[in-house]
Amino acid sequence: MSETLQDCQRQNGAVWAEDQGSILSFGNDKFALKAVQNGAALWDRTHWGRLQFTDQDRLSFLHNQTTNTFKTLKPGEGCESVFVTSTARTIDLVSAYVTEEAVLLLVSPTRRAQLMSWCDRYIFFGDKVKIEDITTQTITFSLLGPESSRLLHKLGISDLPESPHHHITTQIKGHTVRVASGSGLTTPGYTLFADAEVGADLWQALTEQDACPLGEKVWEQLRVSEGRPKPDAELTEDFNPLEAGLWQTISFDKGCYIGQETIARLNTYQGVKQRLWGIQLGESVSVDTPITLEDKKVGVLTSLVETAEGPVGLGYVKTKAGDAGAQVSVGTVTGTLVEVPFLTYPQWTPDPTP
Structure with a gap:
């Protein structure tokens, strides 16, 4: 055989x-x-x-x-x-x-x-x-x-x-x-x-x-x-x-x-009020954990993996929450928004309204 x-x-x-x-x-x-x-x-x-x-x-x-x-x-x-x-x-x-x-x-x-x-x-x-x-x-x-x-x-x-x-x-x-x-x-x-x-x-x-x-x-x-x-x-x-x-x-x-x-x-x-970000995390958290900024929900974590550099996730975050380098809370853990190479977005000015 x-x-x-x-x-x-x-x-x-x-x-x-x-x-x-x-x-x-x-x-x-x-x-x-x-x-x-x-x-x-x-x-x-x-x-x-x-x-x-x-x-x-x-x-x-x-x-x-x-x-x-x-x-x-x-x-x-x-x-x-x-x-x-x-x-x-x-x-x-x-x-x-x-x-x-x-x-x-x-x-x-x-x-x-x-x-x-x-x-x-x-x-x-x-x-x-x-x-x-x-x-x-x-x-x-x-x-x-x-x-x-x-x-x-x-x-x-x-x-x-x-x-x-x-x-x-x-x-x-x-x-x-x-x-x-x-x-x-x-x-x-x-x-x-x-x-x-x-x-x-x-x-x-x-x-x-x-x-x-x-x-x-x-x-x-x-x-x-x-x-x-x-x-x-x-x-x-x-x-x-x-x-x-x-x-x-x-x-x-x-x-x-x-x-x-x-x-x-x-x-x-320019009606896109949220976008997908890479998120560098200090600790692991569960997928679907809310993402907050100043105690207000601005998004949700959709994926998480462990890497040699620590936990890395993907999550949708409202544009008003900031750009690359901005810090957010993912549950009780601090996360940093990072650019990821697969995604493309236009250069828009974020909408200041919620």
Whole structure:
């Protein structure tokens, strides 16, 4: 019997999370963090969802359903975009990759079924678009770290894509692999897609070139430290993508899409009164702890991780509470607001009103 992907990962020391959907750790967390900083780390994202959109209206359909521009994208290009409700509340941040015949969406693990149902809802009679959930038929790995490109060069890939979310189809050890620029974070890297049956061979090829396996525990540290919002934490129906710092995923001149009216109004009238911050803390506190300033609630903590520099969190804070360097109270603990690289915001003057 041929070796499976889980067999290979077990040999690398994988310990699966309780739901068995993702790998919690490889028992090498310190080494994996160093690899992200100085080498190349390998993260299995196969538990994320992959939705494939085909037929001739696929680009216009996604153009009308999400915040970014799709109609002008060419095969080999891609983008990040956000699905929002009609009132512009966030559903998911997705990565899109346009091929000759389809658009592939990489979606968050907890939003796969919801987005399939959501999109089905908006396919009307006469629309020429088909959606297929290809998650179980495929695998996705991400390489993170400054040596990622050199590692792929060693596997024979000479013409790597450089622009964000641009991608190519290539061969690794005789297998067809789609290689896209971007690691899922601001950390340099690449994301690879392939058929499920080649997962073990591809994993082995990458680890043989010294890619250091990385589990969810380290990914969560990186995610929070860099500020990538995730569903059920920062991306919920309590917040919109402007508050979540996802301005880079929004086109303000592409015309109508679901939630566009609310987003346009918030932008025009500078109506964003809270934003997502990184928060450096002196001690650990519980997620959902209120954030206060002078005994008045100004926000809420949405994520927290332990790092070598101490506890780091993400939280929504009213703009009137201050800018980077401002100190707030998170429960009984003092926190300092810090910029995080994944998020983007316009240079607005904070609204002085509550």
